[in-house]
Amino acid sequence: MKNSTKIQLGQHGPFVSKLGLGCMRMSSIWGGSTPDETESMATIQEALDNGINFLNTGDFYGAGHNEMLIGKAIKGRRDDAFISVKFGAIFHNGQWLGMDLRPIAIKNFINYSLTRLGIDTIDLYQPSRMDDSVPVEDIIGTVADLIKEGKVRTIGVSEITADQLRKANDIHPISALEIGYSLADRQIESELLPTARELGIAVVAFANTAEGLLTGDLKAPLADNDYRTHFSRFQGENLLYNLKKVDVLKQVASNKGYTPTQVAIAWVKEQGDHIMPLVSMSRRSRLPENIAAMDIVFTPEELNILNTTFAIGAIGGGTYLQR
Helix, strand or coil: CCCCCEEECCCCCCEEECCEEECHHHCCCCCCCCCCHHHHHHHHHHHHHCCCCEEEEECCHHHHHHHHHHHHHCCCCHHHCEEEEEECEEEECCEEEEECCCHHHHHHHHHHHHHHHCCCCEEEEEECCCCCCCCHHHHHHHHHHHHHCCCEEEEEEECCCHHHHHHHHHHCCCCEEEEECECCECHHHCCHHHHHHHHCCEEEEECCCCCCHHHCCCCCCCCCCCHHHHCHHHCHHHHHHHHHHHHHHHHHHHHHCCCHHHHHHHHHHCCCCCEEEEEECCCHHHHHHHHHHCCCCCCHHHHHHHHHHCCCCCCCCCCHHHC
């Protein structure tokens, strides 16, 4: 099975696979256990074998563990992989402390990432967020300097506003915007998505199933120890209301012979040639299902049902995607 469809990153950037592999879940982020490394590496290698070359990570995923894992997985086949790295988030003992986007910090981060990954150049390098603590000019300008040094190939941004995107792109051409996007989270359609399209910037869309809401597997109430209970979307009446919406997705999926997860991924894929679904996986068993989602074609009626059921504001409560 080959994922041969490509997407161009930016107006003059490289072409990569239309389906991206998110590697975050291959490491411990919030202090939990680390998944089996052998299986995680095998998942990366099998993804590459199937033409999925966009590998997404962050230097703070597992305090560098994720980068080292990817480095081992791509050893001997660097040319098969396109490496996207986020920087700037600071964690300690599994707790998020804030951002460090100072130029001096960025120049430090990049060298550690290159060493852990075992490569000379990072293909796409991006601040994981911008919190106005450092001027956009300093952040993007520093990464642009890293391009001149040969340490970075292209610049991306993540979780920013339309105004910040325009400002960043004025400083240096931005190749990709990484942002949460799903049937349940369509807020970016009002301003951010049109801005990216206007500027010719690719969109790397994560959280396609909205923290599992769109998988069709959730039942109310969630277990007390489920991290999603902290989000209003997954609480009380909101969850019951939202699951009724998901029932429509489940019916559309059943009628087409696919899973709700596949339909959710396919819907994101259908929103534009410049949009890449970024799907997190840590097991090879999930690859065939997610690759098959990229071949789903919707009828106008099916798209109308989905777009109407999951219109902007149709889901009750929020998640971290709205931070």
